[in-house]
Amino acid sequence: MLRFRCNQLFTSPFEALFIQSFKPHTSLRCAQMGSYSTTSSSAQNSPKLVFRQLFEKESSTYTYLLADPSHPQKPALLIDPVDKTVDRDLALVKELDLKLIYAINTHVHADHVTGSGLIKTKFPGVKSIISKASNAKADLFVEPGDKIYFGDIFLEVRATPGHTLGCVTYVTGDGPNQPQPRMAFTGDALLIRGCGRTDFQGGSSDKLYDSVHSQIFTLPKDTLLYPAHDYKGFTVSTVGEEMLYNPRLSKDKETFKNIMQNLNLSYPKMMDVAVPANMVCGLQETKSEAC
Amino acid sequence: MLRFRCNQLFTSPFEALFIQSFKPHTSLRCAQMGSYSTTSSSAQNSPKLVFRQLFEKESSTYTYLLADPSHPQKPALLIDPVDKTVDRDLALVKELDLKLIYAINTHVHADHVTGSGLIKTKFPGVKSIISKASNAKADLFVEPGDKIYFGDIFLEVRATPGHTLGCVTYVTGDGPNQPQPRMAFTGDALLIRGCGRTDFQGGSSDKLYDSVHSQIFTLPKDTLLYPAHDYKGFTVSTVGEEMLYNPRLSKDKETFKNIMQNLNLSYPKMMDVAVPANMVCGLQETKSEAC
Numbered sequence A, B: 001m002l003r004f005r006c007n008q009l010f011t012s013p014f015e016a017l018f019i020q021s022f023k024p025h026t027s028l029r030c031a032q033m034g035s036y037s038t039t040s041s042s043a044q045n046s047p048k049l050v051f052r053q054l055f056e057k058e059s060s061t062y063t064y065l066l067a068d069p070s071h072p073q074k075p076a077l078l079i080d081p082v083d084k085t086v087d088r089d090l091a092l093v094k095e096l097d098l099k100l101i102y103a104i105n106t107h108v109h110a111d112h113v114t115g116s117g118l119i120k121t122k123f124p125g126v127k128s129i130i131s132k133a134s135n136a137k138a139d140l141f142v143e144p145g146d147k148i149y150f151g152d153i154f155l156e157v158r159a160t161p162g163h164t165l166g167c168v169t170y171v172t173g174d175g176p177n178q179p180q181p182r183m184a185f186t187g188d189a190l191l192i193r194g195c196g197r198t199d200f201q202g203g204s205s206d207k208l209y210d211s212v213h214s215q216i217f218t219l220p221k222d223t224l225l226y227p228a229h230d231y232k233g234f235t236v237s238t239v240g241e242e243m244l245y246n247p248r249l250s251k252d253k254e255t256f257k258n259i260m261q262n263l264n265l266s267y268p269k270m271m272d273v274a275v276p277a278n279m280v281c282g283l284q285e286t287k288s289e290a291c
Helices: A015-019 A083-095 A116-122 A205-216 A239-245 A253-261 A271-278 B015-019 B083-095 B116-122 B205-216 B239-245 B253-261 B271-278
Strands: A050-056 A061-067 A075-079 A099-104 A127-131 A140-142 A147-150 A153-159 A168-172 A183-187 A224-227 B050-056 B061-067 B075-079 B099-104 B127-131 B140-142 B147-150 B153-159 B168-172 B183-187 B224-227
Touching (some): A050 A083, A061 A083, A061 A224, A075 A147, A083 A116, A099 A116, A116 A127, A153 A205, A205 A253, A224 A239, A239 B083, B050 B083, B061 B083, B061 B224, B075 B147, B083 B116, B099 B116, B116 B127, B205 B253, B224 B239
Parallel strands (some): A075 A099, A099 A127, A183 A224, B075 B099, B099 B127, B127 B140, B183 B224
Antiparallel strands (some): A050 A061, A061 A075, A147 A153, A153 A168, A168 A183, B050 B061, B061 B075, B153 B168, B168 B183
C-alpha cells in the first residue's frame, strides 16, 4: 500500500512534510497558545494537537482546523472548509501562527460550496485534497490506506461510500505518538444520531451501512466522531455512542435500508449550484487553475 | 472562605457529593463511553471528564454538560441550559448514563429562557445554582471562591460582573487531579473575540474590564474559554488568544469603555420575556416551587 499518491510534483517547502517518515517521539511536547490537548493520560509521548471545530450556520456545516504545534513550521490543515467562512478560518490560522498546507474535503458536498478553491486563490501554496473516487478536481487525491501527514501527526484515509460514491472518513493515527483518543472526521457518512441521505450522487444505503459498520464502528469505542454537519446542536459523539444510539445505523441492515428508502426528503436547494462547483474546488469560473 | 453556601438542607443522596472532601487520586482512571479527556500528558493522575458542548441555534447559546465518569454515581451538571433544548440535553444525559445533579447559570440571561426550572420539573432532585449577586431565585447560591463539586472534579466560582451585576465565571479546579488545561465558562463576560453588552441589567463597562483582566486574563494562557454564546461559528478560545486578539478587551480601559459606549445596539427582543422568567429559573407560572 502506498503511503500517498498525488497528481503533481511537490513544490513548496511544506510538501516534504507530507511524505516524511513517521518518527515516534520519546519526550513530552510543550503546550502552546491555542493548542488543545486530546492526549490521554496513558500516552506520555503523545504530541499536542491544535484542534478547532468551526460552524457555518446556514448549511450547519462543521469545518475542522488541525495542526501540529510542536513541529517548527506548525503545519495545519482544514477539513471541509466552506466558501462563506474562508476569511474567518484563515484569520484564525494566522492568529494561531499556523502554516496552512492542506484544504481537504470528505466528499463532493451538495449543500454548500467548498472553500478549497477560494483558499488557494489567497494562499497558492495550499494543496487541495479529495478522494480519487470522488472524480472531482484537486491537487492531491487520496485512496483508502493513505496517510496525510501534517508535521508528525497524520490522518488515515478510510473509504466510506454510500452517501456519495467518493466519501471518505479521515481518522487520526493509531499509536502512542498520535492524539488519544482517536478522532474520526466522518463527513456525511455518519452524523450524530443520523447519517447522510443516500438518494443521489451515487448514493447507496446498502454501501453506507457496510461502510459505517466496517470502517467506523470497528474503531475503538472512545474514538471521537466529528461529522460534517449537525442540525440539533451536537458537536461531538463517540463510536460507542453511535453503535448504541444511532437511530438508523444501530439497526440491522434491512431495517436501515428501509428507513433510508422512506425518508421522503426534498431536493437539496443548493445541489445544482454546489455539486458542479465542488467538482472543481468550489470555483467554477477559474476551474482547474485554482484546483 | 466557605466552601459553599446554600439556602436549604441537602436532601438527595447526591447532595453529599457537593460538600465531600476533595480527595487526590493516585491511580489512573479508565476511559468510559462518551467520555472526553482533557487530561494533559503531564498529569497522570488527572481524572477523565465527560464534556459536551451543545448549541441552541436561535439564540446562539452554548450549553455545557460536564460529568465525572470515574465516580460511581457519574454526577453531572449543565451550565446555561436553554428551555428549548432541555429535552435534547436530558436525553443525552440519559444515554451517557449520567446522573444530573445541578443546573447552573452564569447569570440572568436576557436573550433566552433558562432551562433550569424545566429540568427541575422533570427531575426534581436536580438543584439549580446561580450567583447570590444575581438576586434571582435558585436552590443554591454561589459566591466568589466557592467550589462546586461533581464527583471529584470541581468548578471554582469567580465574580465577573459588568455584563450584569451578578455574572460569574466557572473555572475547573487548579491541580494535578483536575482536568488540564483548565476550562473557564465565561458566560457573557468574555465572548470569543468579543464580550457581552454593558448597557442594561446593572451593566458597567468599567466593571467588565476589571472583571476580565483580574479574573480571567490572570488564568494560565492555555486555559480553554467556553462562552455562553458565539455568533460566528467559533466553539472555543484560550486566555492567551483573547489577551492578544480580543478586539475590545485587549485594548486599554478607556478605549474599551469608549467602544462599549458606542455600540448602538438595539433593545434585545427577548429581554422583556427572558429576564423576568430567568429571575425565577425560567418558569414564571410556578415560580419558587420549581426553583
